Each structure stands twice: as structure tokens, then as C-alpha cells.
Amino acid sequence: MIPFSPEVFFALFEEYNLAIWPAQLVAYGLGLLALALVFKPSVSGSAIIGAILAVFWLWNGVVYHWMFFAPINFAAPVFAALFVLEALLLIWRFVIRRDLMFEFRRDFAGSAGVTLMIFALTVYPLLGLASGHGWPQSASFGVAPSPTVIFSFGAFILARPHMPVFALVVPFIWVLIGGSAIWLIGIPEDVLLPAAGLVTLLLFVRRKRHLT
Amino acid sequence: MQGIASTGALITTGQLLPDIAQAQPGTFQARAIPSTGERIPIVGMGSWITFNVGPSQKLRDARVKVLQTFFDLGGAMVDSSPMYGSSEDVIGYCLKQIDNDRALFSATKVWTVSEAMGKRQMKRSADLWGLEKFDLMQIHNLLDWETHLRTLTAWKEQGRVRHLGITTSHGRRHGDLMKVMQSQPLDFVQFTYNIGDREAEKRLLPFARDKGIAVIINRPFRRGDLFSRYARHPLPEWAADIGCENWAQFFLKFVISHPAVTCAIPATSRVDHMVENMGALKGPLPDARMRRRMVQYVESL
Numbered sequence: 017m018i019p020f021s022p023e024v025f026f027a028l029f030e031e032y033n034l035a036i037w038p039a040q041l042v043a044y045g046l047g048l049l050a051l052a053l054v055f056k057p058s059v060s061g062s063a064i065i066g067a068i069l070a071v072f073w074l075w076n077g078v079v080y081h082w083m084f085f086a087p088i089n090f091a092a093p094v095f096a097a098l099f100v101l102e103a104l105l106l107i108w109r110f111v112i113r114r115d116l117m118f119e120f121r122r123d124f125a126g127s128a129g130v131t132l133m134i135f136a137l138t139v140y141p142l143l144g145l146a147s148g149h150g151w152p153q154s155a156s157f158g159v160a161p162s163p164t165v166i167f168s169f170g171a172f173i174l175a176r177p178h179m180p181v182f183a184l185v186v187p188f189i190w191v192l193i194g195g196s197a198i199w200l201i202g203i204p205e206d207v208l209l210p211a212a213g214l215v216t217l218l219l220f221v222r223r224k225r226h227l228t
Numbered sequence: 229m230q231g232i233a234s235t236g237a238l239i240t241t242g243q244l245l246p247d248i249a250q251a252q253p254g255t256f257q258a259r260a261i262p263s264t265g266e267r268i269p270i271v272g273m274g275s276w277i278t279f280n281v282g283p284s285q286k287l288r289d290a291r292v293k294v295l296q297t298f299f300d301l302g303g304a305m306v307d308s309s310p311m312y313g314s315s316e317d318v319i320g321y322c323l324k325q326i327d328n329d330r331a332l333f334s335a336t337k338v339w340t341v342s343e344a345m346g347k348r349q350m351k352r353s354a355d356l357w358g359l360e361k362f363d364l365m366q367i368h369n370l371l372d373w374e375t376h377l378r379t380l381t382a383w384k385e386q387g388r389v390r391h392l393g394i395t396t397s398h399g400r401r402h403g404d405l406m407k408v409m410q411s412q413p414l415d416f417v418q419f420t421y422n423i424g425d426r427e428a429e430k431r432l433l434p435f436a437r438d439k440g441i442a443v444i445i446n447r448p449f450r451r452g453d454l455f456s457r458y459a460r461h462p463l464p465e466w467a468a469d470i471g472c473e474n475w476a477q478f479f480l481k482f483v484i485s486h487p488a489v490t491c492a493i494p495a496t497s498r499v500d501h502m503v504e505n506m507g508a509l510k511g512p513l514p515d516a517r518m519r520r521r522m523v524q525y526v527e528s529l
Contacts, residue, residue, distance in 0.1 A: 019313050020280045021497065027284040088282045088313040 020088045022201045026153040029160075032084045033152040036159060043072065043158025044137065047167060050118075051133050054174050057119035065118045066110020069171060072164045073103035080160060095193070099161070102186040109183065118174045125173055125219050132170030132212050136163045143205035155203070162194045162209050169216040178223045188213055257509050259490045261391065262440035263415045268333050270484045271509050272305030273298050273502075274446060274495035279322075280313035281497075288321055290497070295322040297499050299329050301506035307418075307444065307493045309337040309368050310349055316356040323358055334359055335416075335444070337395060338376050339368035346376045350389075364416055366393040370404055377412060391415035397446055399427055406431060409441060418444035421489070423482045423526055424454055437488035445492040448483045449476070454526075461529045470518060471511020476501065480508035482522050485515075 020028075033040065050068045053061040077099030086092040109116050120126045140163045144154045157163045165187050172179040172187075191213035197203045257270040273295070281287035295306070308315045316336060323329055336353050338346045350365060365380055367373045373394055380392040393416030396405050402419065409417055409432075417436055421428040422445075436443045449455060459475045472478040476494070483492045494505045514522060 019277060019311070020282070021277055023497075024281050024284070024287060027287055028282045031283060087317075088280050090311055090313065 018196075018200050019090065024088060025201050026149055028084065028088060029149075029155065030152045032080070033154070033156060035084075036079065039075075039159055040156040043075075043156065046071065047133075047137055047158055050167075050171065051130070051137070054118045054120045054130065054133075054171070057117055059114050059117060062117040062119075063111050063114055065171060066106050066116075069168055070103040070106040070111070072158045072168070073099050073106065075159055076161050076164055077103060095161075095190075098186045098189060102183070105183045105186075109180065116179070117176050118171055119176050120174055125223070128215055128219060129170045129173035132173065132215065133167050134170075135208060135212075136167035136170065140166060140205050140208055143208070144203070147202075147204045149203075155205070161190055162197075162203075162206050165190050165194065166208055166212045169212040173216055173219050177227060178220065184216070184220065188217075257484065257513065259442075261415065261442045261490060263391070263442070268491055269302050269304045269331075269509055270489070270491055271303065271480060271506060272307060272333070272335075272444070272491045272493040273303055274493035275306065275308040275315040275319060276312050276446075276495055278495040278497040279308070279315040279318045281318055282314050288318055289325075291318055292322045292325045293499050294497060294502050295319070296326045296328060297502045298506065299326065299331060301503065302331075302509050303506060304331040305333040305335055305364075305444070305491050305493065307335040307446075308353075309339055310353060311337070311339045311368060316353055320356045320358045333363045335364035335366065336362055337366045337368035338380075339371055341372040341375070343375050343379055346372070346379055350379075361387070362389050364391040364393055365389045366395045366416060366418060369396050369398070370394060370401060370408065373408060381413075391442075393417055393442075393444070395419065395444075395446070399425070402427065402432055406435065409435060409439065414441050416442045416444055416490075418446055420447045420450075421445045421483055421486070422448050422450045422454060423479055423523060424450050424457070426523075429486070433486060433488040442490040443488050445483050445489055448492045448494050449479055454479050458526055458529055464525050466518075466521070469512075470514045471507075473507060474504050476504040477508045478522065480505060481514055482519060484508065485513040485519060 046068045050065045053065050077096045081092045081096035081099060086096070120130060137157055141154055141157065144150060155162055157167065168187055172184065191210055194206055195210045198206045258267040259270050260267050279291055281291060306319060308319055310316065323332070334357060336357070338350050340346055340349050354360065354362065367376045377392070380389060383389045384392055393414055394405065394408055395418035396402065397420055399420065405417065405419060408414070417432070419428055419432060421433070433443065455475060463472060463475060463478060467478055470481055472481055480492055480494060483489060496502050496505060
């Protein structure tokens, strides 16, 4: 039950993108930095990656959901709260406790994680462009939920020893919500969202089995 | 087809209902609100999704034209809700831009819990519309209805709202709605009824008619599903006999020809669709036999 039409959704996205410019460029820069840091694993580097992800989630909660989409969507305040909660969880585990590390390894999981991060930065916006809603109507990396969640899934796959289950709850909730937009609003690039969720789930289960 | 509607009957029971409204060509179909006798045009306008356009100036101005067309063609009831995002804000914007809204019958809803939150929300709705009071305030989807009904009953006595009502858009809540209709003094009820979803014919519509409760019908096009299913087929030739030039009028005339229906509220964001919808206000309405024929036709497609 989406209370707005695709026409309104893309019109609001256009207003949003123009209003927050050049935050998109900053987000891309932070995303590239996070991607680079997974290849040089360290506690401080992981804290930086965790902080970058937290900033993305916080931005999406406060600016995207609360400030821009709440006026047209009665559910947006709930989404805002969930995204802020995820940001707090990331800060707690990666910045404060620092008991998890992002680490690229030359195995299937490592390749899958990095591939999802690169997809979020490149393939997602290109699919949007191909489906007829490129800039400024596009869901930009880091400042829109779906590419942020795909990027986060990629990073979560690289987390060692493994991401805690509770930190995966909100991203998977968004897989269900954002995934419905593929058909309900007409955002074909969001097909990457359930695909990324499925890969993350399978690798998470495999990792848990391996560790136990 | 002169007099076609004068021998109408409930489609499910065959019970004779001799006073189905009939309009001569060029006049508007209107029905009386049983509790007050006030007559309102039988086609109104909903605003779910269609008027929730947010801050976009371009889309807001496009909705001004839709609302202007609605009033130009004889419309009166505009229905909204705080649940519909920016719809109330946009309706208020539109009303400020146009000068042909004297017929406006303003209808919105309260959709929250607690007395204090309800009062605050209803005042905010009035501010958004730019009105001092609403013609109709409804309790949305029965949410905390006992609390809001107390408030609205008091407000009605004080003249702060003209009519009160209760709504549901869910078939599974029809039983709950029926209980409220049986036990409470209501001016209006609102629920879903269309040619593909006729459950309301069994109990809600006959009971509303017997108890003198005005009925607003939402989703007369079944959220567009009726067009998806049937619009690729041709209208039957006999549709012209009941003044239907398109499928929108066919679906709407089926709904508004039920004698218990006071007003149907299709929603649209397009001027051409508004023109089609409001065309249902004119010409004869189908009688019971024709209504059965309409059902048989769509079920044969």
C-alpha cells in the first residue's frame, strides 16, 4: 500500500537530489574510501568504514525519510527510526566496541562482498539511467536507501568474525520494502536489492555454520 | 430508456425499491443525506494517492485544474484523510487557487488514537484545508472510534462539524462497521463497493438504507483493477441506453444506481478522467434489471 504514485515519487526524488547537492559527491567519495579500506584491514580502518556506513544510514533516516519523504508517506517516520537505529548499531559495534573488522579475503565471500559494494557504486545508477530515470531523478549512492543497503550488505559480508544478526534485521526489512518498489513504483534497478540480500543471507548462514 | 430507474430493485434480493433517483438529460444526479435532507451530487472526489503530490509546484498546479474541473462539472464532495500524506495540504492549496468551489462539501477523517491527538489532528486538517469547520468528519478505518465518536458528537452539538461518520476500506472490517452502524447515531458511513466487489449488497447497504445513514462508496473502480480487467473490451451497445460513453461511467453508474448509495468518490489525477467520471452525473441510471445485465456482462468478459 504505497500512498503516492510513481510520478510523485520521481518528482520528489528530483527535488531531493537538487536540494542536497553536492552531498551525492561526498557520499561517493566516502564510499570509495570505505571500499579502499577493506583491502587494508585494520581496527582503525574498520572503525572508519563503520562510521561511514553509519553516516549513510543516519542521513537516510533523518534527511531522506524524515525530512523529505514523511510528508507523502505516513510510514516514513517508522523507516526513519529504523535507519537511525541501524546507524547507532554500526557505531556501537565498529566505532565504540571495535570488536569487528572489515577484511577482504581472496575467497568467494570476499569477492561477493566487494562485488556488491562496486555494484552499489556503479551498476545500480547505470541501471537507473537505462530504465529512464537518471539524474536528478535517480536514487544516488549513500543518500538513498536501496544503494546504501546494497553497499552495506557487501561490507557486512566482509565483516569478521561475522555481523551480528540484529545488525542485519533492518537491512532485510528494507529488502522487503524496497524490493516491492521494483513493481509498485517501477524501479527495476532495485532488483539488486533482494539479490544482494539473498547473497548476504546465504554467506551469513555458511559463515555461522563454519564458525560453529 | 425514459423511466428506466423508476422500478429499481436490490440486485441481490429482488426487493422493490421504487424511488431510485433519476435525472433528466442535462440535470445532475443528487441524493439527500437522510439525517439532514441536504442534497449532494452523487459523484464526489477521493484523494488517496492522487492529491498526495508533496511540494512539487508543477504537480500541485496540475491538481488545481483537476479540482477546478470537478467543480465546473457539478461536483461537491471532496474526501481526504490525514493518512493520505500531503493530500489535505494540496487540497487546501487548490481551494485557494480556484473560485468555483462554492458547492464544496468538505469531508475528511480523523486517523489517530486518543482524544487529545484526535482533536489536534482535526484542527490541523481544518487549517490545511483553510476551513473553519468540515461538512463531514469521519473516523478512519474505525481507529479508536469510541473516543473520536464522543468528541465528534460533542462537536456536532456545538456546531463545530456538520455531519459525522465512520469508514473502512477493508472487507474484513465490515462486521465491525455493522456493529457501529447498529449501535451508534451516524450521519455517514464509507466503505468499498463496486461491480467486482459486491459484498456490501448483502448487509451494509440495505441496513444503511433502512437506518437512514448516508453512504459514501470508496474504490468504485477497485483501485483501477476494473480498468485493467475490462477496459480492453468494448462497452456493450446497450451502455448508451444508460448514458455511458466509457468504462468509467459504466462502473460508476453501477455503484451510484444502488438506492442506498449517497455518493461515490472516485479519485483521479487527470482532467480527462475527471471529465469522464463526472459524466456519470448525467443521464439515466440503470434499474435493477439493467444492473444485473451489467454484472453479467463484465463477468462474461
